[in-house]
Every structure is written in C-alpha cells, then in structure tokens.
Amino acid sequence: MDAFYALAEPRRRKVVEILAYRGQLNATQISDEFDITPQAISQHLSVLREAEVIHMERRAQQRIYTLNPKSMSEIERWAASMTEMWNSRFDRLDKALKEGQDSAARRKDR
Numbered sequence: 423m424d425a426f427y428a429l430a431e432p433r434r435r436k437v438v439e440i441l442a443y444r445g446q447l448n449a450t451q452i453s454d455e456f457d458i459t460p461q462a463i464s465q466h467l468s469v470l471r472e473a474e475v476i477h478m479e480r481r482a483q484q485r486i487y488t489l490n491p492k493s494m495s496e497i498e499r500w501a502a503s504m505t506e507m508w509n510s511r512f513d514r515l516d517k518a519l520k521e522g523q524d525s526a527a528r529r530k531d532r
Contacts, residue, residue, distance in 0.1 A: 425493045428473035441489040448484045
C-alpha cells in the first residue's frame with residue numbers, strides 16, 4: 423500500500439495533520455478528535471502504518487503514534503516533480519502563444 427492511497431481518505435489525512443501539529447499521541451488522544459468509534463480510528467491508523475505514513479511505538483499498554491517524515495518527504499518530492507512538469511508545459515504554451523501573437527502582428531503590419 424502506498425502513501426497516496428492511505429491519504430486519499432479524509433479522516434486519515436486529518437490524523438496526519440493532527441500528528442504533524444501535536445507530535446506524539448496515543449490512540450485515545452487521536453480518537454478523541456473524531457466523531458467515529460475508536461475501532462474505526464484503529465483501522466485508519468493501521469492503514470497509515472501499513473503505508474508507512476506513521477510509526478507506532480509500544481510504551482507499556484499504550485501505542486504511541488508519530489508522523490513518518492520520510493513518507494512526507496517522498497510525497498513532497500512527487501508534488502514538486504508534478505509542479506515542475508506542469509510549469510514546463512505552461513512555459514511552452516506561453517511561448518507558443520507569444521509566437522502566434524507576434525506572427526499575427528507581423529501579418530497585420532504588412
């Protein structure tokens with residue numbers, strides 16, 4: 423499972439946001455942020471762990487969850503490459519449009 427699949431679900435994205443802002447939290451603290459059952463949150467946490475978006479560490483009877491910065495870096499790199507690709511396409515389109523305008527202006531001046 424990849425990070426994009428895991429983050430496609432809005433509640434899982436919210437879990438990631440919560441961990442990003444608040445740091446290490448146990449499952450109860452995360453669950454308290456939602457209006458769904460703790461079991462449902464547990465399933466979301468499992469998907470995020472499997473995709474390696476978050477880490478889980480056992481401390482006594484608690485499971486402590488943290489964000490995996492490596493997975494966020496991978497997503498950021500992908501988004502940057504998509505931005506670069508689209509910017510390049512738009513630059514080529516701008517150039518083609520400008521050349522078309524210049525050509526039309528030259529024809530008009532004749």
